[in-house]
Amino acid sequence: MLISEGKINSSLEDDSSHTESPGPLPETVLAHLDKSHITVHTYPESHPDDGISTFRADIDVSTCGKISPLKALNYLIHSFDSDIITIDYRVRGFTRDIEGRKHFIDHKINSIQNYISNDTKELYHMIDVNVYQDHIFHTKMLIKDFDLDNYLFGITKKELLPSEKRKIKQKLKKEMYEIFYGKNMPKI
Template identity: 70%
Template sequence: MNLSPKQRIELHGFNNLTKSLSFNMYDICFTKTKEEREAYLEYIDEQYNADRLTKILKHVSEIIGAHVLNVASQDFVPQGASVTLLVSEGPVEGVPDESFEESPGPLPESVVMQLDKSHITVHTYPEYHPDEGISTFRADIDVSTCGEISPLKALNYLIRSFDTDIMTIDYRVRGFTRDKNGHKLFIDHEISSIQNYIPDDIIELFDMIDVNVYQENIFHTKCKLREFDLNNYLFGYTKEKLHPDEVEEITERLKLEMDEIFYGKNIV
């Protein structure tokens, strides 16, 4: 199927293709003592509590033009939070010309698109290594839409809403819809890479790897920050207060942690 960016498909009934975006971000920190670890986890819990996460997801619903039907949110003890938005078709004021265009989505200023039977969720997972001084924070976000727009249009805003060292992004189109002649369509837009939905200024910051299964409409992109500044990974002090040997050791630990998360395996 070859579609120009502004070409429309005449469908038989509602477009019931399900488009799912799963976005995982990781923040990594070196916490030398128990007190530092507790302070970092407290900071993360405050920075990404259920109230703030709810605001982020509501902005996502604005971007994709969804109407929020229900919000369920919870802050957990000792840490972590979850928010789920059930959304449906929002106000429709025509269809944007860029519906099928591979380009970064907007920040939350637009309201248009047709959606139904959709949801947006986020779950956070602060955790720490038992004895090596590494603390991590993971946020899992899922945007699942049924309709014409791809949830990838929310990716630009989501990336800018979190401070992240590593991202893994999955996008998949499920099910099928029919054109006016009854012919099945298993995807209604062209996509070559998730990277085409990420702004250039963000792409410049990350090393990226694509793993795509085009025949199954499955797309996967992994991202890791290119530049490493140890001061960005210390909590409450800077590397100038450390002995050079400590700087080297902590740097090696952090880089190993990042590589293991990025490649999805333990590295001996």
């Protein structure tokens, strides 16, 4: 698979007359992006005692040229429907104008939040940690409200006693706060 900002040479296009199955699907998908790359690292884990499981996906999008990873933010956020989101955006290197002058940043940005849709902003608490002079931008997002049924397996919240619901919600909030703030917390 080749993804490019320009038109792909027709000799590389898929031959739609090929109808045979390519065989078993690979465990790894590899794509070549013209001037760019995307990587996904996944980290599923479970607490051994309290039944809390988390699934972390780190997605790195590096681009150059006309394609900006900021344009993919809303799509990625809505695709994963995450409780906690940490976004790092760093402008590296430079580009030259037609006179040969270097430009180390070619767009205005003071916060990643400027690129996040308003409907998404309403769902999350957000904080920024930015280093403007080095073109480093960091935004952390924590879901404001959650439906307990989305975190239960084999049971619904209607089947739980009020004290059980409270205890589970408390564990979930503690887990979310610890991940959001990046430290262990004794109590919430």
